[in-house]
Amino acid sequence: MYDFAYLKPASLSDAANQLASPDSKLLAGGMSLIPSLKLRLNRYATLVDLGALADLKGIRREGDALVIGAMTPHAEVAASDEVLTVLPALASLAEGIGDPLVRNRGTLGGSIANADPAADYPAAVVGLGASVITNRRTITADDFFKGVFETALQPDEIITAVRFPIPKRAAYAKYRQPASRFALVGVFAVQSANGVRVAVTGAAPSVFRLAAAEAALIKRFAVAALDGITLDTEGLNSDIHASAEYRAHAVVEMTKRAVAAALK
Numbered sequence: 001m002y003d004f005a006y007l008k009p010a011s012l013s014d015a016a017n018q019l020a021s022p023d024s025k026l027l028a029g030g031m032s033l034i035p036s037l038k039l040r041l042n043r044y045a046t047l048v049d050l051g052a053l054a055d056l057k058g059i060r061r062e063g064d065a066l067v068i069g070a071m072t073p074h075a076e077v078a079a080s081d082e083v084l085t086v087l088p089a090l091a092s093l094a095e096g097i098g099d100p101l102v103r104n105r106g107t108l109g110g111s112i113a114n115a116d117p118a119a120d121y122p123a124a125v126v127g128l129g130a131s132v133i134t135n136r137r138t139i140t141a142d143d144f145f146k147g148v149f150e151t152a153l154q155p156d157e158i159i160t161a162v163r164f165p166i167p168k169r170a171a172y173a174k175y176r177q178p179a180s181r182f183a184l185v186g187v188f189a190v191q192s193a194n195g196v197r198v199a200v201t202g203a204a205p206s207v208f209r210l211a212a213a214e215a216a217l218i219k220r221f222a223v224a225a226l227d228g229i230t231l232d233t234e235g236l237n238s239d240i241h242a243s244a245e246y247r248a249h250a251v252v253e254m255t256k257r258a259v260a261a262a263l264k
C-alpha cells in the first residue's frame with residue numbers, strides 16, 4: 001500500500017471540498033477500495049472517509065418509495081423491517097452479498113459507485129428503476145451504469161442516497177460464484193404500475209435489461225411466458241468461472257426463477 005492522507009469530514013460540504021483536491025478518493029466500507037490499495041492497483045493522495053456522515057445512513061419511506069442512504073450497510077438493509085415489509089426482494093439480495101464482514105462494512109453507495117460487473121445491487125437499482133441521488137443531481141438507473149467499474153458519476157461527486165420505487169411484485173434470483181458469493185448471474189424481475197423490468201448482473205461487462213423477457217412478461221407475468229426465450233452470447237462475459245454460453249443459459253433460468261419467486 002502506498003502512503004495516503006486520511007480525512008474524515010463532519011459534513012457533506014466538507015467532504016465535497018476535500019474530494020475536489022487532486023488524487024482524492026471517497027472511502028465508504030472499504031471492502032473494495034482497501035484491497036485494491038493493498039494490492040497497489042490504485043494510488044491516491046487522500047482518502048475522504050464518509051463514515052462520520054450520519055445523514056448518509058438509514059432507511060426511510062417516502063410516499064411510494066424507499067429511500068436508502070448511501071452509507072447504509074448491506075446488513076442493515078437485509079434486517080430492516082421496513083425493507084422486509086415493502087421490498088423483501090431487496091432485503092434478500094442484501095442478505096446474499098458476500099459474508100457477514102462484507103455485509104456489515106460494505107455499503108449501498110460503495111457497491112453501486114464501484115459498479116463491479118458481478119455485484120448484486122446494480123440489478124436491483126436497474127430492475128426497480130431507482131434513482132441515484134448525489135450531492136449535485138438525481139441520476140436515473142438506466143443512465144447510471146456505463147461499463148466495467150464505470151458509472152455516470154463525476155470523480156468529485158458523492159452519492160447520498162438511492163430512491164427505490166416500491167413495486168407490485170419483485171424477486172432476485174442469483175446463481176452465485178461459490179467462493180466469493182458474487183453473482184455469476186443475477187436477475188432482478190419486477191412488475192409495477194409502470195410495467196415490467198428485468199435487470200441482469202454478472203453476465204456482461206455491466207448490468208443490462210433483458211428486453212425479450214420484459215416484452216413477454218408485460219403480456220403475461222408468468223414463468224410460462226418465458227418459454228422459448230434465448231440470449232445471444234455476443235458481448236457476454238466468459239472467464240474461468242463460466243463461459244458465455246453457460247451464462248446465457250443461466251440468465252434465462254434465473255429469470256424464470258425470479259418470476260416464480262415474485263409470484264409466490
Ligand SMILES: Cc1cc2nc3c(=O)[nH]c(=O)nc-3n(C[C@H](O)[C@H](O)[C@H](O)COP(=O)(O)OP(=O)(O)OC[C@H]3O[C@@H](n4cnc5c(N)ncnc54)[C@H](O)[C@@H]3O)c2cc1C
Nearest residue numbers: 028029030031032033098106107109110113120159181182
Ligand atoms: C470477500 C468479498 C465478497 C464480496 N461479495 C459480494 C457479493 O456477493 N455481492 C456484491 O454485490 N458485492 C460483494 N462484495 C463487494 C461489497 O458489496 C462491497 O460493499 C462493495 O463492493 C463496495 O462497498 P464499500 O462500501 O465497501 O465501498 P468502498 O470499497 O469503500 O468504495 C468502493 C468505491 O466506491 C466509491 N464510493 C464509495 N462510497 C461512495 C459514495 N457515497 N459516492 C460516490 N462514490 C463512492 C469509492 O471511492 C470507491 O471507488 C464483496 C466484497 C468482498 C471483499
